[in-house]
Amino acid sequence: MLGKPYNCKVATTMDMIVGKWKIAILLNLLHNGTMRFNELQKMMPGVTQKMLTSHLRELEQEGVIKRVTYPQVPPKVEYSMTEYGKTLQTVLEMMHEWGASHLAKKQQQ
Amino acid sequence: MLGKPYNCKVATTMDMIVGKWKIAILLNLLHNGTMRFNELQKMMPGVTQKMLTSHLRELEQEGVIKRVTYPQVPPKVEYSMTEYGKTLQTVLEMMHEWGASHLAKKQQQ
């Protein structure tokens, strides 16, 4: 977790989404609704079980995603955004647009 | 609507603002306009010269801040947002608001 050297709420949002695969997780869940661990992993080529697990745990702990386990063999675990977590979508959309325009600008040069 | 999760520009924006002191730099420049290296350092207690320098270089290279040196002794260097860099403000404001509401929510519990 990053330290917070300054007293601003931007850092709070940063902490939520910083991590190599966190944005991918959030975008996948926002786009696809409920997904199993397995499905998430397939949508994110290169992610390891360890990283996927730890990122999911952190997002769950912050209340933005929901984890539901079905007591069966083999196990089934489903992840989805909480209603609260869905409020992140606006932020991510704005970041998406800025990123797109930034890439467009670099293309020009 | 968001783009496809596997081809998404959110990461581009992330790359721009990830770094322990980058948000602090951007917020200070957006708020205060032109600032000298020295002034920035005073506004960010704990930052080292090394980190401040390297973050400033990266932001400059991406075209969001402008660096002006005055050839005099002792040296004088001024930093400010470029017009382009100022477009980041909307994104940062949205992140600020989400962060504030997130902290408020955690307070309730």
Place this chain on the structure above:
DNA sequence: CAGGATCCGATTGGATACTG
């Protein structure tokens, strides 16, 4: 299937000393 545990390399950031 969905992880936990462990080890390790890579990256990030801090401390300190020096300089035009």
Place this chain on the structure above:
DNA sequence: CAGTATCCAATCGGATCCTG
């Protein structure tokens, strides 16, 4: 004043093996 350069500690993420 505004940096460089070097070394070092902490954190992050990847690889691998194991399990109910």
